[in-house]
Amino acid sequence: MRHVRPLATRLFPAAAALAAALVLAGCAPATTAPESGNDAGPPVAGGTLVYASGDAEPSCLDPHVGGNYPQALVASQYLETLYTKDAAGTLVPWLAEDSTVSADGLTRTVKIRPGITFTDGTPLDAEAVKANFEHLLDPATASSTGYLALGKIKSMKALDDATLELKLKTPDNALLESFAMPWVAIQSPLALKRSQAENCAAPVGTGPFKVASWKKQDAVNLVRNEDYVQPVATPGHEGAAYLDGITWRFIPEAATRYAALQAGEVHVIDNAQPDTIAAATKLQTIKHLDAPRPGASNRIELNSSKAPFNDAAVREAFIHAVNVNASVDSLFFGTAPRSYSPLSSAEPLAYSAESLFAYDPAKAGELLDAAGWSERDSEGYRTKDGERLSLTFPVSTSQSIPAEQSLFEQMQATAKESGFEIKINLLDLSSWYGELFTNDYNLVSAPYTKVGPSVLAVLFHSDSTIPAPSGYFANLSQVKDPKLDELLDSAGSTQDEAERKELYAQAQKLVLEGHYLLPLYNQQNHFLYAGKLQNVGATTAVATPTFFDAWLAK
Amino acid sequence: MHPRTLAGGRSARIAGTAARWVLGKIGGGLFVLWAVATAIFFGIRMIPGDPAEAIMGGPGSQASAEALAQARADYGLDEPLYVQYFGQLWRLATGDLGTSYSLKLPVAEVLGELVPPTLVLAVLALAVAWALALVVAVLSTRSGRLGTALASGLEIVSAAVPHFWLASVLIMLFATALGWLPPVSTNSPAGLVLPVATLALPLAGFLGQVMRDTLDAAHRSPFALSARARGESETGVLLRHSLRHAALPGIALSGWAFGSLLSGAVVVESIFARPGLGRSLLSAVTARDIPMVTGVALLSAAAYVVIMAFSDLAERLADPRMGGS
Numbered sequence: 001m002r003h004v005r006p007l008a009t010r011l012f013p014a015a016a017a018l019a020a021a022l023v024l025a026g027c028a029p030a031t032t033a034p035e036s037g038n039d040a041g042p043p044v045a046g047g048t049l050v051y052a053s054g055d056a057e058p059s060c061l062d063p064h065v066g067g068n069y070p071q072a073l074v075a076s077q078y079l080e081t082l083y084t085k086d087a088a089g090t091l092v093p094w095l096a097e098d099s100t101v102s103a104d105g106l107t108r109t110v111k112i113r114p115g116i117t118f119t120d121g122t123p124l125d126a127e128a129v130k131a132n133f134e135h136l137l138d139p140a141t142a143s144s145t146g147y148l149a150l151g152k153i154k155s156m157k158a159l160d161d162a163t164l165e166l167k168l169k170t171p172d173n174a175l176l177e178s179f180a181m182p183w184v185a186i187q188s189p190l191a192l193k194r195s196q197a198e199n200c201a202a203p204v205g206t207g208p209f210k211v212a213s214w215k216k217q218d219a220v221n222l223v224r225n226e227d228y229v230q231p232v233a234t235p236g237h238e239g240a241a242y243l244d245g246i247t248w249r250f251i252p253e254a255a256t257r258y259a260a261l262q263a264g265e266v267h268v269i270d271n272a273q274p275d276t277i278a279a280a281t282k283l284q285t286i287k288h289l290d291a292p293r294p295g296a297s298n299r300i301e302l303n304s305s306k307a308p309f310n311d312a313a314v315r316e317a318f319i320h321a322v323n324v325n326a327s328v329d330s331l332f333f334g335t336a337p338r339s340y341s342p343l344s345s346a347e348p349l350a351y352s353a354e355s356l357f358a359y360d361p362a363k364a365g366e367l368l369d370a371a372g373w374s375e376r377d378s379e380g381y382r383t384k385d386g387e388r389l390s391l392t393f394p395v396s397t398s399q400s401i402p403a404e405q406s407l408f409e410q411m412q413a414t415a416k417e418s419g420f421e422i423k424i425n426l427l428d429l430s431s432w433y434g435e436l437f438t439n440d441y442n443l444v445s446a447p448y449t450k451v452g453p454s455v456l457a458v459l460f461h462s463d464s465t466i467p468a469p470s471g472y473f474a475n476l477s478q479v480k481d482p483k484l485d486e487l488l489d490s491a492g493s494t495q496d497e498a499e500r501k502e503l504y505a506q507a508q509k510l511v512l513e514g515h516y517l518l519p520l521y522n523q524q525n526h527f528l529y530a531g532k533l534q535n536v537g538a539t540t541a542v543a544t545p546t547f548f549d550a551w552l553a554k
Numbered sequence: 555m556h557p558r559t560l561a562g563g564r565s566a567r568i569a570g571t572a573a574r575w576v577l578g579k580i581g582g583g584l585f586v587l588w589a590v591a592t593a594i595f596f597g598i599r600m601i602p603g604d605p606a607e608a609i610m611g612g613p614g615s616q617a618s619a620e621a622l623a624q625a626r627a628d629y630g631l632d633e634p635l636y637v638q639y640f641g642q643l644w645r646l647a648t649g650d651l652g653t654s655y656s657l658k659l660p661v662a663e664v665l666g667e668l669v670p671p672t673l674v675l676a677v678l679a680l681a682v683a684w685a686l687a688l689v690v691a692v693l694s695t696r697s698g699r700l701g702t703a704l705a706s707g708l709e710i711v712s713a714a715v716p717h718f719w720l721a722s723v724l725i726m727l728f729a730t731a732l733g734w735l736p737p738v739s740t741n742s743p744a745g746l747v748l749p750v751a752t753l754a755l756p757l758a759g760f761l762g763q764v765m766r767d768t769l770d771a772a773h774r775s776p777f778a779l780s781a782r783a784r785g786e787s788e789t790g791v792l793l794r795h796s797l798r799h800a801a802l803p804g805i806a807l808s809g810w811a812f813g814s815l816l817s818g819a820v821v822v823e824s825i826f827a828r829p830g831l832g833r834s835l836l837s838a839v840t841a842r843d844i845p846m847v848t849g850v851a852l853l854s855a856a857a858y859v860v861i862m863a864f865s866d867l868a869e870r871l872a873d874p875r876m877g878g879s
Contacts, residue, residue, distance in 0.1 A: 255722055260827075262729075430842060470604065
């Protein structure tokens, strides 16, 4: 899933900066009633949580359609998945009870948990799950994320009420991880039979809340599912949710969102920016939830398909020429620890190689001299045969937050000392994709959310250099290495967990040592919430918060 | 000749002039709408990116070739361009604005919901701006040179202030620091204060600047002098003579002002998270939602045409030198 950053701060960065400056300058309000989380007493039911999202309002509340993060955020309240991740990050069955796979890896059997009912009264059974998969695979649904996740399913059959048998085209050991993503969440088959417009307006699931109404550009109103039964008991409470409901609002401007939180108009805000988090953590009344997204880390890909990065030595030189750590520390106020892995730290199989990424301009210089980039032009940039060592870096203003854009600018400055010219182009999403599709880039940063290490195949398998009909391709470093392909293929199909880990480690080592990417930090996913809101912290497998256990202190 | 026939001929002539005026306005308006529809139809196709992709979830969608083909067929994007163009004009002429790519709802229905909140915002802002501009103009002309200079300075500053900056400052001050008003706008009266103020203040500065100049000139003009000589009080001169003069450029500018309010609404509705046309235009452009963009643009153009006609009419009524009377 590719993430599109909200309108948030990209609209009015100056305003956001000003607002932040004013907050930091002490314009913040005096804290009102003293709050502390631990002595709030026993949980009380009641009250409506107001959630303010900085993301663009989804055009459809059914995450099967399209499939982006804003949809996952809201859908996590009313839809549930076959699998999920527990508090320790382990993949566990949820709506499914169990799953087995044949020795050849081509037949997967999923046992469906009995006794679960959708909020429209339809029972959950194998036919219901089959109807969901068919919905996802139907081109008319226009599923993008869920469609890809189920791409290896060849056919399916409900053997009985509780058993679904899936025949696969090739073995896929990432299937259960895919089942944990909200884009593959299970909805009432009866509700799915409605028109797409109707289902988009009010999907029907099994979750602790249900969609009551949706007033476009205003709010999605969710109410408690009174009959909710948790498929698996968790350490929290049993029965229905504490909250009467959730009002899901969309406040695109970051400064307004934070002001609304401070004013007590909303209880939770997402897409919290580093400067705001730094200011908020000084207040007693506001708390912070840091939930890095799974899948890939945020990283800069080095386009190896064309000069100058078709030369591995130049890629290596570039990585030593930029001072990332100092900038990340200062621009992100300590909210974004540095990553040295292609995978998010939320992924248990992430492999890190810190030693490869030292800031070492001397080494960069040696490498460039040896690679023939030894001359300098009048502006101080290195040249070879009269060509300047110049890198084009299209940056999507909707995917890179202001702090990240500043980071790129600071990298531009440090790289210049080593003789690299970086041309940063700030672009809207369509134009940015345009540059990628025409291979008009040397550097690019594109987030990718997915559960599990199979995201590595999406990003680095040579198959991913072949564009989709829309022109989209995910392998942006354009690494084409038969050895890597083989590692990724084997890693994706083995039934042996230890072997899977080892193969994915080797694949990560290969792309890191090949200097195809520069990892930056986890894909940032920060929430701020009012101190009176208790028991926040549970998230789905894709790090979207759930509010089943949450309650509002008086 | 009988006086009656004379009067009758005169009123017929006036009616004729009025009819010509009305027809001219309607014709001009239709031309503007056609031009806007045409410009958008062709302009939006110059932007890189396949409209079918926008339908299937925006740029970079991983929709399959079949899904894209299906979308093209559903929305008639597989027809030759001229067929699409005349088809589009015909549908627009018959009042069919099409279906939004991203919302999958009829554009007319979506606009129907979004027009009222934006209209409330724009009309209130225009009224407040007018009131502010008048009050400041009147007060300053009566308070001597220093007052004039002060008012003029204030007006220039407020006219120059960008909406997003003003909105942020107002939120910081009145929502965060003082806690008097909500930072997020709803249709409650309190929620309207900050967005209306954000739109009204710069406009008031602009209107005030123009009005005060005219008011000053009118106040010094021979007719004001003769009115004073007739023994009229300063207030009388102001109300009966000078204000009427000062209002003229204000009225003439109100059409323009309304247009600027609509563009200001894009910023203000986004910052204050207020439902409305401006915010939907922004998201429609981001999502390459051609029918929505076309719908909002045509609606804005139509509103502009109507407002201009009314401000023209109001100007004729306020200024006896113009029009057929």
